[in-house]
Amino acid sequence: MTWLDLPASTGFGITNLPYGVFTSPSSEHARTGVAIGDHVLDLAGLTGDPVHATGSLNAFMAQGPESWASLRSMITAWLTDPVHQDRITPHLLPRASVTLRLPFEVADYVDFYSSRDHAENLGRMFRPGSPALTPNWKHLPIGYHGRAGTVQLSGTPVVRPQGQAQSPEGPVFVASRRLDIEAEIGFVVGAPSALGTPVPVRDFASHVFGVCVVNDWSARDLQAWEYVPLGPFLGKSFLTSVSPWVVPLAALSAARVKPPVRDEALLPYLEDGDEPWGLDLTLEVRLNGAVVSRPPFRGMYWTAAQQLAHMTVNGASLRTGDLYASGTVSGPTREERGSLIELSWNGTEPLALPDGSTRSFLEDGDEITISASAPAADGSRLSFGEVTGRVQAAH
Structure with missing residues (x-):
């Protein structure tokens, strides 16, 4: 007390x-x-x-x-x-x-793709008639390197990004019409590692200092045109928002859970043994004040410890201030989806808001707030605070 x-x-x-x-x-x-x-x-x-x-x-x-x-x-x-x-x-x-x-100087930024429900939802949307997951998805944590310089504090205005998108007439330069959110959890590296030395799963807590809430804003139309063959670039790099508080790993002992059962054998460096780092966190997404989703983090297929091990298995070094994010957190029901592209099913099922309006993607003036909580050691719930951003018209 x-x-x-x-x-x-x-x-x-x-x-x-x-x-x-x-x-x-x-x-x-x-x-x-x-x-x-x-x-x-x-x-x-x-x-x-x-x-x-x-x-x-x-x-x-x-x-x-x-x-x-x-x-x-x-x-x-x-x-x-x-x-x-x-x-x-x-x-x-x-x-x-x-x-x-901004609580820490961001050294590098990596974003993963570790929710099976999210990955399967996008697979069903964009690859109908094919398996929802790509062949590698259950074998390794898929991720991409983002832009550290555009990781900013909650409250930073979200200026609608511009870039190339595809149209029936060919490539066009546009302000994104499909601006989206991604409700995520971020992990902040404290202790660095040596170049050429992988960090094993068991050493996760020796390097990761704490956890924050992340919104990895996404321009889906820019992303769709540039995505092949090298993956996310301008559709992701314009802004990533983080919460102002970093919850230390030591506060999350009561939130640790086993991750979902894996239905593929893992290579040894990804085996997480008897003390895995699944976390029982609950996120909440509000659009203009209305709760539109409560994504459950405990269902994430890949844990933060496995992500760290994979990120360094090739010998890549860690630096103090490295941030890596979980990828969009989504659950099996519509009310648990962590992005608007899922909540509106790529615009075919617009999301109804309490004021009578609908959304498929974000409009200028919209405000998104993502918060997170977890069970605490004393039986209460601890807060991660929140990350907020309001959309402004393109400059």
Whole structure:
């Protein structure tokens, strides 16, 4: 129990303690904070440690799992033992009063394609009469390298992208008419690895610092024209939004579950043994305030540990600040689909909203908010916060 008076429904309890970066009315110097209830604990002011005054989590994340565990233990003690109350209280700032920043400097960005339901839905749409999954899908986590420089904080405007698309008359230059979302979970690398040295599944928690919510915005018409033969490019690279809080892996012990049963034998480097990293997370997607989907993460076919092992099996190195995302999270029912292309079945079944309007893809002015939660160690639910973006007309 904590000596703070926490709101009963807070998702930022003592078992969560997510990290972020913020500025405050009293100081525009960006520094590290930890969310607790309706407050932010100012770690730079409290500890005086310059690692928390850099304006990014990277320096702290690079210290590795022993430092992560030590600080989490100290914060827990500070917030649970009343003997620390007088010292800690001056460094607790109202969360509503601070401005949140991008929590880490993004080194590289990789996006995977790990929901079987999502992959099968798209396969049925675009390859009717053929198997829904490509032959390699059950054998390896499929992914692509994205653009680190366009990973931005929640709230960054979503300027409608422009580019080439296909038309009956041939290629045309257009503002995307099929702007979409992808509700995802992101994994943030803290401890780097050496070039040429694969990271095995068992070492996942030695390298990955924490988890955030991701919206990998997608221009489906641009993507469709450029997709063959090399895959996503301009249809994906214009913006990827992340939530401001990074939930440490240590907070997710109660959320760990076994992934779905695999119906193909895995190569040894992808075997995840007796302690796999499936996670029982629930996402929620709101379009202009209306809940349109609740995708379940526990059904993801490939875990984050397997994704990390595959991403490095060729000897690719990890850097502090690397972000890799799960791919669109979708479940077996329509109410669990994590993209509009699925919710509207590629525009053939438009989504009805409470105001009487319909959507197949996003219109200018639309606002999308994706949030996530998970079971916490104390029996409550912890929050990952949310990632939001409002669509603006093309420039």
